[in-house]
Amino acid sequence: MKKPCLLKVVVLTLMASPSAPARCEDLDEDGIDDALEQMLIDMYRPHLYFDSDQYIRTCSVEDYIRHSELIWRTFLPGSPNPFDIVIVTNSQLNDPNDPNSPLRILLEGGEDLPPSTTILEPGNVGFRINVFDDFHDGPPGPIEAVGMYGRVTPLSGPLIYEGGLTLPPIDYEDFFLIQYWQFLPYNDFDAPLGGGDHEGDWMWIDLC
Numbered sequence: 001m002k003k004p005c006l007l008k009v010v011v012l013t014l015m016a017s018p019s020a021p022a023r024c025e026d027l028d029e030d031g032i033d034d035a036l037e038q039m040l041i042d043m044y045r046p047h048l049y050f051d052s053d054q055y056i057r058t059c060s061v062e063d064y065i066r067h068s069e070l071i072w073r074t075f076l077p078g079s080p081n082p083f084d085i086v087i088v089t090n091s092q093l094n095d096p097n098d099p100n101s102p103l104r105i106l107l108e109g110g111e112d113l114p115p116s117t118t119i120l121e122p123g124n125v126g127f128r129i130n131v132f133d134d135f136h137d138g139p140p141g142p143i144e145a146v147g148m149y150g151r152v153t154p155l156s157g158p159l160i161y162e163g164g165l166t167l168p169p170i171d172y173e174d175f176f177l178i179q180y181w182q183f184l185p186y187n188d189f190d191a192p193l194g195g196g197d198h199e200g201d202w203m204w205i206d207l208c
Contacts, residue, residue: 030152030153030154031154032152032153032154032176036152037150037152040152040176040178041150041152041178041180044178044207045148045150045180046180046205048182055137056136056137056138056184056185056186056187056188057137057138057139057143057146057184057185058138058146058182058183058184059138059139059146059183059184059185060146060147060183061183063139064129064131064135064183064185064200065093065129066090066093066094067090067131067132067134067135067185068090068093068129068130068131068132068135069086069088069089069090069093069129069130069132070086070087070088070093070127070128070129070130071084071085071086071087071127071128071129071130072084072085072087072126072127072128073085073126073127073128074126084130086130087127090132129199129200130199131185131186131199131200135185136185136186136188136199137185137186138184138185138186146182148180148181148182149180149181149182149183150178150179150180150181151178151179151181152176152177152178152179153176153177153179154175154176154177155175155176155177155208175208176208177206177207177208178206178207178208179204179205179206179207180204180205180207181202181203181204182202182203182204183200183201183202184200184201184202184203185199185200185201186198186199186200186201187199187201
C-alpha cells in the first residue's frame with residue numbers, strides 16, 4: 001500500500017458580515033440572495049497547493065462518474081460475502097440518450113431489482129457507484145486545475161467551542177458560513193489490513 005501524505009493548506013479565516021446586494025433571487029431557497037452567495041464565494045475563495053508527493057489527485061464528481069458503473073450489492077442465500085450486480089454500465093452512464101436513467105432505477109427499481117432505500121433509509125443503501133480501480137489516483141495525464149464546489153449558509157448564535165477550548169460562547173447574527181469542497185476519488189488511509197480505505201472522499205474548508 002502506498003504511503004499516504006497529508007494535504008498541506010494555508011487558509012485565511014475571516015469573520016465578516018458584508019453588505020448584501022439588493023435581494024432579487026434565491027433559487028436554492030436558503031434565505032440568502034444568490035448574487036450575495038456568489039459574491040462571497042468569489043471574494044474569499046482559497047488557493048490550494050498540493051505537496052509534490054500527493055499522488056491522489058482531486059477530480060470533479062462528473063469525471064468520477066465517467067469512470068464508474070452503478071452496481072447493486074446484495075447477498076446470495078447462504079453466503080456471507082456480498083455479490084455485486086452491475087445494473088448501469090459505464091457506457092450507459094456516459095450515454096445521455098440511454099433510456100436507463102440511474103435516477104429512475106434508484107427511485108423505482110428495475111427488472112428483478114427493488115427500489116433503493118436511499119430516500120427513507122440513507123444508511124441502508126444497496127445501490128452504489130463503483131469507480132474503476134485505475135481511477136483511484138485521479139485523472140491521468142498532466143495536472144490541471146479542478147476547481148471547487150462552493151456553498152454559503154446563514155449562521156445563528158451562539159457559537160459553542162468544543163475540544164477543550166475555554167473561550168466563552170460568541171453570540172452573533174447576520175453571519176455566514178462559507179464552505180469550499182473538493183472531491184477525491186479515493187482515500188488511502190494506510191491502516192492495517194486496508195482499514196479506512198474507501199472510494200470517494202470529500203475535503204472542505206470552512207470560513208465563518
